[in-house]
Amino acid sequence: MVEQVSPLGFAWKPGRHGNVAGAPGVVLSETRPGSIVQAAAFPGSEKAVMTAIKVATGLALPDGAGGGMSTGTKAAFGIAPGRFLVVDQVEGLAERLKAAVWIKDGAVTDLSHGRTAIRIAGPKAEWVLSKLFAIDFSLAAFPLGAGRATQHHDILAAIQRTGPDRFDLYVFRSFARSFWTLLLHSAEEVGCEVL
Template identity: 40%
Template sequence: MAETLVPAHPFGDLWRDARHGRMDGAPGVTLTSKLMRTMAEVACFAVDDSLLSTAIGATRAKGGAFGFRTGPQRAFIACSHDDMIPQLKSLIPVSRGAVIDQSHGRVAIRAQGPDVEWMLAKLFALDFDIRAFKPGTGVASAHHVVFALIYRESDTAFTLFPHRSFARDFLGALVRAGEERGIVVDA
């Protein structure tokens, strides 16, 4: 069944080991691909959105998982387990909210390095300073018309979730933005 299959790599041949831009010294940013077996949006109808906290908590409890609010009454869940959707559905009754499977709708790219804030600031009108964007939180934003969810893992690491159809173009945008400080694609 589909769950046992390995999905096609969204970046195709573009995803290969390479260093771009500045070549001297350590690279400012390193990109790696992350296979998230489950990605889902969780929504609730009522202003009381405690259900979202429940869903985020349950996801994080499994390990290897992200969960963060992306807007009013909305959250995004990503994890490396493939049984998360049924669990989320058991937590969110259809009378109070919805779980939307986006496991194939987005891709996950990890960007890590000392210059990752600098690179991302070229693409998104967000305050990436550690004081404003704390590890363990995420936001929904857009680079022109390319929507992306952005999660901060640590001081120097973010995971980005653009839509799959934009993945290759977005990879190009990331590489271009990172060239000034040197960027490595670690396939």
């Protein structure tokens, strides 16, 4: 396995930032999963691709737009009609998915080299993300496991709620440093810990 080089570079500065009075409102970290893969179903084959995701990961996705699941090591969620982002902490997910998805049902694209995974967690995570995206981040509107594909200006982001106050964001690697800096500045008001 080749050591991943973070695209955050000099922008990653561990420690406390912004408001340092009291506990931090959010914690930011880069998660560096081994595999980030898109599975796209051809029209009428959505259920077959969802079954393939279950075979490759063990995750049974619920029906409906934006539905998803997350465990400590794997995650999958809808990012568009018939399209799913699937993540594993170990490498090799693209090959497992390709073996499970029939060529007539869909396509699998390994995005591991082109995406950066950022985690924001803490009691103010919803509030900070609401400053950047026109999405209702409340637990009722954005339940556990659910995902959304959206953008902040020209930075596309796939977002999944992986805990009651935790979200994993996937952005293009080429925009990672800029987005990280934006997220850090947005969190300064509530205090931010970078791990």
